[in-house]
Amino acid sequence: MPAIHPLRDRVAGLLATAGVHLDGGSECDPVIHDQRFHARVLAQGSLGLGESWMDGWWDVPSLDGLLARLLQARLDERVHGVADMADGLRARLLNLQVERRSGEVGRRHYDLGNEFYAAMLGRRLVYSCGYWRDAHDLDAAQEAKLDLVCRKLRLRPGMRVLDVGCGWGEALQFAAERYGVRGVGVTISAEQAAHARELCAGLPIEIRLQDYRHIEPHAFDRVLSIGMFEHVGVRNYGTFFEVVRRSLDPAAEHGGLALLHSIGSNTSTRHTDPWIARYIFPNSMIPSAAQIATALEGRFVVEDWHGFGPDYDRTLQAWRANIEAAWERLPPRYDARFRRMWQFYLAASxxxxxxxxxxxxxxxxxxxxxxxxxxEVR
Structure with a gap:
């Protein structure tokens, strides 16, 4: 009689609902190297799936293809690990993005090393979705995104611009050189701040290593924030928009304008996926439209809401191609386990x-x- 493997059979049954088969031979079928995989995934959900990939317990020709099938079949909603439940309870009880915690993501993620991000991100160190409408490569898509932001904000020479979460300074450099503005950028990453100061040397730009909650009032004509809002947390959305509104000069044209560029979720939650929280973005969460709208009420009027989410898949594919071509020349600290961690992060995204x-x-x-x-500007 054939051996009975109830855990393997349960995993196989779940995967079959997504059109995926264990050791099936197609590009989305995983090959299992360690039979402990099945118990780990059933007990830990997405955390176990990601960690077992990092540990080399399984492989698959198309990791992003497999994960897309699992999400499409909503298997993540059927298999909840203990970590997911614990993170949910923690997020309900605590404000995970208070100021004393805000620097953790800077130290653990954005301070990984400028040479690493330079290898992945291309000519411009812009760690957010490119705008691919008329672009044919990553560098062009990122430049198109920066120009889109500047055009939407109606930037003109002499304007004072604040970049909340300025990263490596690329948006401010672009705005100063192309549109003649003066600017201030704030970031919680020491490595980003050091690079941004070097990048913007000689331009009327100041880079500050500080939390957004300490930005001074009534100092700016325009405010932009690109790819930072995912770290603010729903308990702090009201504070964030109050700070942005307060930072605008009431005497500026239109009373000032602000642009928010953020990943968004179809559903309202209070915490992120447990694997992402543990290995990539601690204390992060993706906002829903309802959560953003609630926080904006009484603080801002939405002049335009523009979605181009499919462009992020293409951006991520370009980042993956860049980093896969660069692993061998990166320092030894980016070892095999780190590489598999990064592969899972990009593929899941x-x-x-x-x-x-x-x-x-x-x-x-x-x-x-x-x-x-x-x-409308597009």
């Missing part, structure tokens, strides 16, 4: 955008509403 689980939004905001509205 691709999958989430490919199946439209996650979105990419740009919101153009004004404090009191622009009479007659603003023409």
């Amino acid at each position: 691709m999958a989430s955008f490919r199946v439209r689980r996650n979105q990419l939004w740009q919101l153009l905001l004004s404090p009191r509403g622009v009479p007659g509205g603003l023409p």
Whole structure:
């Protein structure tokens, strides 16, 4: 009689609902190297799936293809690990993004090393979704995104611009050189701040290593925030938008304008996936449209809400191609386990955008509403 493997059979049954078969031979069928995989995934959900990949317990020709099928079949909603439940309870009881915790993601993720991000991100160190409408490569898509932001904000020479979460300074450098503005950028990453100061040397730009909650009031004509809002947390959305509104000069044209560029979720949650929280973005969470709208109420008028989430899948594929070509020349600290961790992160992110689980939004905001509205910019 054939041996009975109830855990393997249970995993195989779940995967079959997604059109995936253990050791099946197609590009989305996983090959299991360690039979402990089945118990680990059933007990730990996405955390066990990601950690067992990092440990080399399984492989698959198309990791992003497999993960897209699992998400499309909503298997993540059927297999909940203990870590997911614990993270949910923790997020309900605590404000995970208070100021004393805000620097953790800077130290653990954004301070991984500028040479690493330079290898992945291309000519510009822009760690957010490119705009691919008229672009044919990553560098062009990132430049198109930066120009889109500047055009939406109606930047003009002499304007004072604040970049909340300025990263490596690319957006401010672009705005200063192309549109003649002056700027201040804030980041919680020491490595980002050091690079941004070097990049923007000689331009009327100041880079600060500080939390967004300490930005001074009434100092800016325009505010932008690209790819930072995912670290703010729903308990702090009101504070974030209050800070942005307060930072705008009431005497500026239109009373000032702000642009928010953020990943968005189709559903409202209070915490992120447990694997992402443990290995990639601690204390992060992706906002829903409802959560953003609630926080904006009474603080800003939404002049434009622009979605181009499918562009993130293409951006991530370009990042993966870059980093896969660069591993051999990177320092030894980016070892084999780190490489598999990064592969899982990029593939899971691709999958989430490919199946439209996650979105990419740009919101153009004004404090009191622009009479007659603003023409659409795309």
